[in-house]
Amino acid sequence: MDELKEPVSPTGQYLNSSALSLSLLCFLESEIPIDDSQTTSLLKDVFLPINSRFSSIMVVDENGEKQWKRVEVRLEDHVNVPIFPAGLSPESYDNYLDEYISKIGMEAFAKSRPLWEIHIFKYPTTTAAGVLIFKLHHSLGDGFSLMGALLSCLQRADDPSLPLTFPSVRLLSNNTSLMKILPKIFSVVFNTVSDFCWSVRKSTVLEDDKTPIRSGDDGVEFRPISMATMGFSLDHIKQIKANLGATLNDVITGAIFLGSRLYMQEKSKESSKAQSTALVLLNTRIFRSYESVEDMVKPNAKTRWGNHFAFLHVAMPPLAEASSTNPLEFVFRAQQIINVKKNSLAVFLTGQLLKILKKLRGPEAVAKYIHNTLKNSSMGITNLIGPIEKLSLANHPIRGLYFTVLGAPQSICIAIVSYMGELRVAVGAEKDFIDAKKLKSYIEKAFQMIFKAACQKTDQQPKE
Incomplete structure (x- = not known):
């Protein structure tokens, strides 16, 4: 060849x-x-x-x-x-x-x-x-x-001749008027500066506390992992979304944060208020639906094959005494934090910083910077959209689909994918340090707490 x-x-x-x-x-x-x-x-x-x-x-x-x-x-x-x-x-x-x-x-x-x-x-x-x-x-x-x-x-699986379909994704509108944009300019500038400075500190000198979900040890990426997976009904998530005016990411992130804090509290009560950060992986493509592979690899493809992602630092809310009885606070806090991050250009600035670092010191220096970014945080969260219909591979019906990330210098990686009306959440955890099955049970408990509270919130609203 x-x-x-x-x-x-x-x-x-x-x-x-x-x-x-x-x-x-x-x-x-x-x-x-x-x-x-x-x-x-x-x-x-x-x-x-x-x-x-x-x-x-x-x-x-x-x-x-x-x-x-x-x-x-x-x-x-x-x-x-x-x-x-x-x-x-x-x-x-x-x-x-x-x-x-x-x-x-x-x-x-x-x-x-x-x-x-x-x-x-x-x-x-x-x-x-x-x-x-x-x-x-x-x-x-x-x-x-x-x-x-x-x-x-x-x-x-039902008809190989038909194309796969995916859950709808809400896209940003391009019809925003200038008068609506202007009042937000100062907010964007402020959020960008503060978020970018905090992100740089998190990637260099500011480490999360050592807790039951973060050993903080060197070489954690070379240790064995333990896996646990769980499934959540997309219909239940949509019900919570509708009741709270939140997004899917707000709901599932809130459940992960609450479940993690409950797990931390059982292992060490003081850690429920420790400084802990999740590193959320963002897809930076403009289009969020899958093209065919043939289209994806074309020179001028809109989605492009390759790596198009960025990291978003999201601080985990502390577990106050009231949070156990008001689990919706974790969804609202996740929504608030993520909205502030979205109203910022820090991700763009970080991308430019990496380009400058590569030009001045080479790709190995950038890799070290990304390694420190991961190491200084407590967990990674990544998600993908999967098909609505059941899949088949060589006449083998696929009943479940999930994934995880290996090699990150973190004690926990949480990977999320939708498939057949279910959100599958996989926890990859540092073996012999984190009890993956117990953490799973707390995340499931947190989701049920949020679902119950969201339904009660709707029932308690005054009827017109």
Whole structure:
């Protein structure tokens, strides 16, 4: 094969460096036992053609610049089928799956092969008849790109000839008049300056407190993780949204914050008021719906393949005594904080800062800056939009879909994706430090507290 090369994007260089290496684990839960006889043909005919990066390794050229270099792909090197004792209970296989996830999560990609793997867990768990796991390095693309690629391999289970549809996303209007914009200018300037300065401090010298959800240890990204997942009805979330005048992000962020604080309080009462920050991942594309992969990789594509994201620092509200009886405060506080962040150009300024840092000191310095940004916060939160309809892969109906991020120097990563009317929340936590299942139970409890309080709030409103 000829040596076809393309430059690695700046963000791709940051995410695969000596200072930082992030990967994604994407899980597809099959309704039926997995038949892997079609694996090779599907990878060769469907997966590899999606993007040349799936057939490339990252190399450094004679000028010291990182490039994607096309290579021959030995598919057998990328497919893993673990063997465990047969005839055990689903609960036992849950434990085996958790241990296996920890194992592959700590394994680095071989530099001599393209940066992806597939793991086929062919044992029944309490949630699936088998689990297909995609491990993809984050330098290949962001969650939006990789989700688009994954969806291009799948079909609607009810009718493969029909296109997938997604929950509607409220877009910003472009019809705002100048008279409406002018009063907000001073607010935007003030919020931008304060938010940007705080963000720089959080990325350099200002660390979150050490708490039951943040060990703050060096090298935490190299430790094993424990996974726990939970599902929330989108109908219930929409009901809370309507009752409170909030957004989906406000509701789920409020539940995560309240649940985390309740978990922290049980472990250490003082930590319920500790300085804790969530780093929320933002998709910076203008358009929020998935294009086809063919459209995404065109030179002038609107969404563009690659990494298009930014971080948003969101301080977790403290757990005051009153918060336990008024859980809606966490939704309102999340809404207030996020609205202030939205009314700011700090994300844009941070992007410019990274460009200047790259120009002056190189991509490794930027990677170190991003590493410190992650390390100084308590958790990462990222979310994606998934399809409304049930998916199918090679005639295997997919009953569940979730993902997590590996390699972040944080004790907790929370990843959220919608699928078939449910919001699936996955908690990836530092093993032997955080009890992922207990944290899950507190987040579920927090959501029920918020749902109950939101419904009572509506019932208590005076009728006209």
